Amino acid sequence: MKQTNGIYHVxxxxxxxxxxxxxxxLLWFYWVFRYGIFLGIFPATATIIQAFFDSFQKKERPASLKTWFKTIVKKNFRRANQLGAMQAGLLLFLWLELRISSTFIQNSLIHFFLLLLFISALLISLYLLPVYLRYDLTLLHYFKQAILLMVISVPQTIAMILGILLTTIILTFLPILLVIGFVPFFLFPSSWFSFQAIQRSESLMKEGRS
Structure with missing residues (x-):
């Protein structure tokens, strides 16, 4: 009976x-389209990460998820879009530089350096919105904190990448899950491990001060 109850509970x-x-x-799609797609992607994504952060901290779910999502996405609108636009611009610039390097310059050393910068920028993207949700900083300092976390949190960064790859494999074999929630599924591993990285960095800072 206990085993049956345990299975039922799980x-x-x-x-x-x-x-x-x-x-x-559903709320993510609603607000993305409500804000004209590009202006909605970053605040809606940040709001889902915030929902996961709240669950990691054992906070109760809001009585009305729709109302909560609306409040948080509007709160995130300005700053999340600023950070998202800056990061998207950086990635686009580096990608164009890579294309120019491979097509015209064709110098392996320069190409490797640009590729390294592009990969680093992608990894910074995994930490940028979580850092924004955790701290109240200036725009530049959000990027500095994201870079710092990427550098000192190598295991968490690797775990994020593996988590995203695993999610991709699972969704490939179980496409029904795409309908249920592919956006939250992809955001969950990056949210969890970025949260762990943030907590670890805060613990290290406390130890350094004591």
Whole structure:
């Protein structure tokens, strides 16, 4: 009987989490299109990460997820778009430089350096919105903090990449999950491991001060 109750409890929790992800995904799409796609992607994405951060800290889910999402996405709108636009611009610039390097310059050393910068910028992207949600900083300092986390949190960064790859494999074999919540599914591993990296860095800072 205890085993049956345990299975039922786990099944209920999984089902509840999947339903929560479905709601988050629907709200994500709603606000992305509400803000004209590009202006909606970053604040809506930050809001889902915030929902995961709250769950990691054992906070109760809001009584009305729709109302909560609306409040947070509007709060995130300006700063998340500023950070997202700056990061997207940086990635686009580095990608164009890579194309120019491979087509015209054809110098292996320069190409390797640009590729390294591009990969680093991609990894910084994994930390940028989590850092924004955790701290109240200037725009430049958000990037500095994201770079710092990327440098000192190598295991968490690797785990994020593996988590995203694993999610991709699972969604490839279970495409029904794409309908349920592919956006939250992809954001979950990066949210979890960035949260761990942030907590670890804060612990190191406290130890350094003591």
């Amino acid at each position: 099944s209920y929790q999984v089902g509840d989490w999947l339903l929560h992800c479905l709601k988050l995904q």
